[in-house]
Amino acid sequence: MNNRQIVLAARPTGFPCETDFELLETPTVEPADGQFLVKTSYLSVDPYMRGRMNDAPSYADPVAIGQVMVGACVGQIVQSRNARFPEGHYVSGMFGWQEYALSEGEGVRRLDPDAAPISTALHVLGMPGLTAYFGLLDIGQAEAGDTVVVSGAAGAVGSVVGQLAKLIGCRVVGVAGSDEKIRHIVTDLGYDAGFNYKTTDSYYAALKERCPNGIDVYFDNVGGPITDAVFPLLNQSAHVAICGQISQYNAVEVSQGPRLLWHLIVKRATVRGFLVLDFAEHYRKALSQLTRWYREGKLNCRERVTDGIENAPRAFIEMMQGANIGKQLVKI
Ligand SMILES: NC(=O)c1ccc[n+]([C@@H]2O[C@H](COP(=O)([O-])OP(=O)(O)OC[C@H]3O[C@@H](n4cnc5c(N)ncnc54)[C@H](OP(=O)(O)O)[C@@H]3O)[C@@H](O)[C@H]2O)c1
Structure with a gap:
């Protein structure tokens, strides 16, 4: 299996453009002990990513040139050597702009696709x-x-x-x-x-x-x-x-x-x-309240979905320009 990834190719001056990104194809890596492989279903593009493209003293955690762009995803575990995250389960995590990601479970949340569509973990329930x-x-x-x-x-x-x-x-x-x-x-x-x-x-x-x-x-x-x-x-x-x-x-x-x-x-x-x-220790309680309102039909968020990892840079730029109503997602 090959893994298509979007890496940062250049640091933008002003508004980002598609040439600031590059699509790479690399072989996927088998999970080692304690790891699992996630196949991305949806990738979130968010305004904070613009700051991560900069490398200046006032910006935290810059993405390095040639590094996979940072980002939250939801997806399905397709191979696992971690008993807490078995194959077939749906999860969300900071897997980056790529089709497959290896994880050891840090910061990964298990999702219940019967409770809400998994994409909601990237907006109203995320x-x-x-x-x-x-x-x-x-x-x-x-x-x-x-x-x-x-x-x-x-x-x-x-x-x-x-x-x-x-x-x-x-x-x-x-x-x-x-x-x-x-x-x-x-x-x-x-x-x-x-x-x-x-x-x-x-x-x-x-x-x-x-x-x-x-x-x-x-x-x-x-x-x-x-x-x-x-x-x-x-x-x-x-x-x-x-x-x-x-x-x-x-x-x-x-x-x-x-x-x-x-x-x-x-x-x-x-x-x-x-x-x-700042509120990480209260996420669980807030998510259960948000989920209750979502399931009661009192809370929702429209999605604008762009198809294909190769179009993630365009989706990001369009979101920054205001094309989205609700949450901008990329479907992989
Ligand atoms: N503090 C935190 O922890 C935290 C967490 C998440 C997000 N945020 C911030 O919250 C804001 C919204 O994030 P989001 O993920 O929900 O993005 P979003 O609102 O879904 O998308 C960005 C929107 O910004 C608007 N925009 C772009 N340029 C603008 C401008 N010059 N003036 C006014 N509006 C402009 C566009 O809508 P229009 O068509 O209305 O211009 C665009 O749709 C961002 O500033 C983001 O950095 C902060």
Whole structure:
């Protein structure tokens, strides 16, 4: 059996392009004692991978040139010499952009394909769902009656944030990059309102109109001018969860925004960045709650699926450009 892999070929300056990646074909390796071989079914492409393509002091764990791109996958165990992970079982893990991966089980989660489709372990019942859960409830401290604004509202994390906020009784306003995305979050996900930032002149005016009682919680996936527009509208003791800043990930020079921090003084607001990993010891409990809501039909995430490992670079680039509604996956 051959293993097709996508490795990092070059470090991008600005927006990544397909030539920054290379498709390699290598023979698969038999598992040694304690190891098992996973055949990938779905690969997740995520914004954090853009940071891993850089090699600069402020970036953690860069992928080396020639190394398989980092990434979470779900797949089936096809050969095993590890009794805890027998052949035929489905698992998720950080297996990278490749068709087959060897593992010893570290960080690998067993999946029950009868409980939910295995691809959900890469979004609503996986890292993006957990990010939404802890970011909204622990960092954002959202409560019933709050007005919650979500940027990147139609993506993998944002879709779940909005639905969770509705489930606990908040008013939810989403910001996303197309009219179709706004229709989706309002009609399918139950957001109260939203606007397309690509066709809106004044983000401040659009938010003020949709948040007549101000903003209690801001879940920030994007940063930049959308976030600048939120600050003046924050209520007393508001919480801002800094989850992502995708508008800055491809910036060659960091842009200098308006200096709006005085709003935080007047509003006694709390702004806190977080990584989902900070909550690792609580994953199990959160996943069982998310799974319950998913099985009750109260929580879901649309998928945009691109076929073939050879198209993973394109899928990643398109996700960074906003082509996805919900979670961008690559089907292997
Ligand atoms: N803190 C953590 O532990 C953690 C964990 C997971 C994810 N994150 C962060 O959460 C954010 C969302 O991640 P995700 O996996 O759910 O990705 P996603 O939202 O499914 O996909 C990325 C989306 O970003 C939007 N975007 C791209 N460029 C933008 C820009 N200049 N301004 C505004 N929006 C832009 C695009 O949608 P539009 O069409 O709306 O532009 C695109 O669909 C990312 O910033 C990611 O880094 C953080």
